[in-house]
Amino acid sequence: MIARNWTYPRRRPGRPPVQAAIQALVLRLAKENPSWGHRRIQGELVGLGYRVAVSTVWSILTRAGVDPAPRWRLAPGGCTSSARPSIRAGSGWRSRPVT
Template sequence: MRPHRLVTPGTLLTWHRRLARWTWRQPPGRSGRPPLPEGIVALTLRLAEENPTWGYVRIQGELRRPGHRVAATTIRRVLRRSGLPPAPQRTSQHTWHTFLRTHAHTLLTCDFMHMDTVFLKRLYVLFVVETKTRRVHVLGITTHPTGEWVAQLARILLIDLEDRARCFRFLIRDRDAKFTAALDAVFAGNDTTVIPTPPQRPRSNAFTEQWIHTAHAECTDRLLITAERHLRTALSEYAEHYNTG
């Protein structure tokens, strides 16, 4: 009978043991902590980017406010994976952005815009923007701007601002040659620190660049300017509308 057996008893036992193990096997357990939900990861990164002085423990405390319990070591891992360094180094990477946001209520920014008349005569407009409120002051218009002219208009601005002038601790300007030491001295007399923008970085003075774009698009590009007086009237009326809109 042995030659007619298809399998041996040992084979049947082996098959049975395998069947038993397969029947009662448990799915492998997951080791370590579960991954953070994407929403918490995004919130952690946002807190770190918008608050560069916050360390891991501070971010951990802020996450607990809406009920997210995350270990400080996990926060460190999340930031490191996204290329964000610890707080002191993160602060140095966001100096300009943080400065603008923190000191917006004490900031003035100034710049020139130009406009060509219908007779192709170029006019230069000096203006100042209050960063916090975006309020615009059109200081003057001329065909030949000079450092002395700019400084004189700055004196008039500070007089017009009256008591509010003392609120402004910083003035941002670019490195145009018409912004001379005389201008800096005028604001120094008001205890206002003048901060030149980095070379060839127009976005560092983005508030004035935005107003130039808006004023052209909504006002001067829709008119044929005939002369300096015409441009002064148009921009004065537009600035009043812009400031009260």
């Protein structure tokens, strides 16, 4: 007689989960380099020989509660710190009083 149910084990549908070692490496890189975003982390993983998509790195960081794309912080005054010395030196961009 034929069995009513299938007798072989079923596979889970969908893509297999990301390896735990890769998840740990993504979180470690994010912790050690807080200014890196998800794209930079993915590029470093490719350089190390891991094939991981940018969206995978983004989802790992988001699930862990880490901001996947940190914002750049501007120095007080609204300019980057590299432009500040030239602004302070009066590089000519300011208007001078007319006498």
